[in-house]
Structure formats: structure tokens, C-alpha cells
Amino acid sequence: MRTTLAVLVVLAVASGAAAGPLDAPGADKAVVCSACHGPGGQSPSNVMPILAGMPSWYLKKAVQDYAAGRRPSPEMEPYAKQVLQLGVDEIAAYFSGQTRQPAAVRPDAAAVERGRAAAAQCVVCHAASGKGDPGKGIPDITGQPQGYLQSQMLLFKADRRSPGDESLKALKAFFRQIADEQIVDLAAYYSSLR
Template sequence: MIKKLLTVSIALALATSTGFVFAQGNTGAGKEKAASCAGCHGEDGNSTMPGFPKLAGQHQGYLVKQLKAFKSGERISPMMAPLAMGLDEKSMEDIAAYYAGQKVSRNPAPALPADDEDDDKPAKTDEEKKAELASLIEQGSDLYRNGNISREVSACVACHGPYAEGNKPAAYPALHSQHADYLIKTLTDFKNGARSNNRENVMHMIGKKMTDEDIKAVAYYISTMK
């Protein structure tokens, strides 16, 4: 019961928060306007490059919020800012509606990157690598669902849902099937304060209490969620 404390407390706080209301965009117009986004995010919002986020199936309100943040400078990105500057609010709604209507693709089976191996130690066998990856994903699963009470790390499930489907009324993003590399970068940016455009800076408050291993574990786990 005590292990669920962080999940329950933050969920109760969110229950009293005010949701966001966004106008519906035109998906047909959004597809045309999103053509310039395909190079990084994929034609249907399923980026094949792990450093760029998948946008397919993401909540419209969340996408509009991020585009506005890029445009205003609230969220810093030398790549996205110039693109967002050329969009009016209707275009943002149309693009967001298009991506929200697409289906996010599943990721291939995860694998530990080669740079995780220590050159001074004997190479790990395939079985050792498999066991290490399974342990990492199990650690990420526990952190996602239960948090870490000793370090006051809140459970991800409270805001992002049991299946990482997010919270549409509150404009909390869906995370399932997102690239692990992108999630690691994003959580690290929240942890270091490089990104802060979220309500009451809650992600920084959570991220700064996470270890690098926590971030890696939960990112790998989320990337396997469907």
C-alpha cells in the first residue's frame, strides 16, 4: 500500500486540475501542411530515426501546446522554432489533428547499444545481454507503475496512464511505443532543466530525483509498451 503512495497523491492532485480545450483541426488540410515535417517525423508521424519523436497517435491538444511553445520560445529548439514561427493557430490545429488520427507503429525488439559494453571486460554473451536487458526493462516497469518511494520519484502511471496512453483532457502526452533514445533525451532535459514547458514544472521535479539508470530503464520499458 505504501508503495502506491506517490501514485495516489499525484493522481488526486491531477483530479482537481483544469483540463485544456482545443478546437478540432482539419485532418485533410493537416496532412498537406505536415508534408514538411515528414523528413524528421515520418510521412504518417512514425519517425524511423530514434532521436526524433513519433507524433502518430499523439493527443491533438498536446501537439498544439508544443507547437505554440516552440513558436513563443517557451520550449527551446533551433530546429523546430523556425518551422513553428510560420504556423498560425489554425495550421497548428490541422497538423495536430492529422497526426492524432494516425496509428503509432510498434518498435522492434529493444537491444542494448554497443557503447554500453566495457572494452576492458570480456565481451558479454548473447544470453548475458538478453538477461541484462530483461532486468533493465523489469526495473523500468516497476518505476513506471510504482515510482520510487525512497527517492520520492512519482510513478509515471499517475499522469500517463496504465498503458502510457496519456491524458487527453489534461494534454499529458501518450508515451507508448515512443523511441527509447528520444525518451532518454527528453527525461534528461527535464532533469537538467533544459526543458521546463510543463505544468508547474512537475517533470523537472520528478526528473531531478531520477538516476541515469532510472531514466534509461523507464525509457526502454515505455518503448516496448503498445
């Protein structure tokens, strides 16, 4: 038995069958994202969203919105076009299959508690879990870096994310009513959720 195993290991090495983390389908195409979003989509910064474990429908929508200029971003518009060229389905499927690790920057505990109280306003759409409702196009907002969540809420508030999108009118009206400080707390809370 021991000999058989040893032979198998040798054969595996000789034929180059030893699978690395980049052996998954789509992993090679997804390296175009890793400089900013981290290897495997595990963003180590507070600014870039974590793509690991992101549902493929949402990542695909984000890429299409960026490429079409509906979600204005001088950084993401060119990259989104490159991803569409490479094949967004394969790349989105790859990232959704990766296990998400907690965000590298841990939010302040007091801000998380204040955010938990303030989040009562968000559960109507994003559910108590923060996991959203894919059927209604409402994304999972848990576990993302605080800085990223905060910047997106501020972009909604200023109508700079998806400007003119009718389906986001109520969301933006909601953000206009709350203070920037509370947005910081909400971002801390949702970043802390798993």
C-alpha cells in the same frame, strides 16, 4: 456487374480520383514535417518523436511552446513558426488520425523489465497504461522512440525543457532524484508499451 466495375475503375483513374496516402486533409501541409518525423509522422529514427497517432491537443501545445521559446529548441522553434503559419489545427488533426507503428528501434528487454519496476513512480500522473490524462494536460508517453523519451526526461532533469514552468516543478524535482541509468530504463519501458 463485372463490366460496371471495370467502367468505374477506368473512370476513377481518368478523373484522377485514385486516392493516395497524401489525400487526407492536412496531409499536404504536413509534408513539411516528414524529412525528420517520417512520412505520415512515423519517425524511423530513435531521436525524433513519432507524430502519428499523437493526440492533437498535445501536438498543438508542443508547437505553440516551441514557437514561443517556452520549450527551447533551435531546430523546432523555426519549424513550429512555419507550422503555425500553415495552420497547426489542420496538421495536428492529420497526425492524430494516423495509425502509430511501433518505434523502429526496439528497446533492450532487460532494460524494459527494470523500467517496468521503476515506473511505479510514474503511474500517479501518467496512469498504469502510460496513456496520461488529457483533461489534466498529462500526455500519452507510450510507444515513442526510447532515445526521444530519454532525451526529454534528461531535459526535464536539467530544467532545460520548459524552464520556469510552475506546473512542471514537481516533475523536475522527481527527475533530479533519480539516476540517469534509471531514466534509460524508464524510456525503454514506456517505448515498449502500446
